[in-house]
Amino acid sequence: MKLYSLPHSPYAARVRMQVRLDNLAVEVLPPPLPLRSEAFLERFPLGKVPVLELADGSAIAESWAIMEYLAESQVSGGSSLVPDGALERAQMRMLARYADLHLAANALFPMFRAAMGGGDVDAGAMADTLRGELGKGERLLASFESGRPLNLGDVALVPTIFYLQELAPSIGMENPLSGFPGLKAWWQWVNSFDAIRDTVEEVRVAYRAVVENLAAKA
Numbered sequence: 001m002k003l004y005s006l007p008h009s010p011y012a013a014r015v016r017m018q019v020r021l022d023n024l025a026v027e028v029l030p031p032p033l034p035l036r037s038e039a040f041l042e043r044f045p046l047g048k049v050p051v052l053e054l055a056d057g058s059a060i061a062e063s064w065a066i067m068e069y070l071a072e073s074q075v076s077g078g079s080s081l082v083p084d085g086a087l088e089r090a091q092m093r094m095l096a097r098y099a100d101l102h103l104a105a106n107a108l109f110p111m112f113r114a115a116m117g118g119g120d121v122d123a124g125a126m127a128d129t130l131r132g133e134l135g136k137g138e139r140l141l142a143s144f145e146s147g148r149p150l151n152l153g154d155v156a157l158v159p160t161i162f163y164l165q166e167l168a169p170s171i172g173m174e175n176p177l178s179g180f181p182g183l184k185a186w187w188q189w190v191n192s193f194d195a196i197r198d199t200v201e202e203v204r205v206a207y208r209a210v211v212e213n214l215a216a217k218a
């Protein structure tokens with residue numbers, strides 16, 4: 001199987017973490033065609049990375065769909081990153097949806113747009129929104145059983161938490177997790193896994209290179 005990935009992509013990073021955590025036979029490659037080209041869209045209809053290409057040429061896009069496919073198709077009878085219980089599986093999915101539909105949609109994307117120079121920036125309002133979204137995560141994590149194993153929801157959340165720590169200083173929040181002890185402890189816990197820590201480092205290096213590149217062009 002081939003995973004088309006970009007090193008700074010938070011969505012591709014989730015899948016790379018899973019590949020490392022579960023030691024999967026997946027080759028990680030750059031996109032085989034230029035993004036946003038007709039040829040890319042022709043082959044990968046959703047037009048984004050990550051994409052997982054199977055041996056028969058089928059392609060799966062959307063990070064969460066890829067992650068579930070990889071977990072479900074493991075010959076060993078499933079991944080340790082997917083809990084057995086229905087409630088725990090629902091909690092795993094809730095965490096992934098919190099990452100995408102709450103934290104990223106409401107707080108991270110506006111910070112990204114601001115960082116890219118998009119429109120008027122009300123840093124105070126953004127910081128309030130970010131605190132509100134982090135509060136949701138704090139309470140959500142506290143509602144789960146303590147001492148639970150790492151799951152795909154945690155993996156999905158990691159790159160979002162990484163990026164907001166990179167971007168929050170630009171809206172006056174040097175340490176966005178301070179004031180959220182549950183999230184802070186969770187961040188330390190997930191980073192105790194080599195596969196996660198190493199992938200976060202890859203994303204950090206790649207993202208900073210992108211920023212330097214943009215600054216050099218400006």
Ligand SMILES: N[C@@H](CCC(=O)N[C@@H](CS)C(=O)NCC(=O)O)C(=O)O
Nearest residue numbers: 009010011035048049050062063064
């Ligand atoms: N919801 C998608 C988002 C994927 C996505 O936004 N990928 C970005 C890279 S981080 C991309 O391919 N952007 C290329 C473009 O928009 O042209 C997922 O979970 O995989």
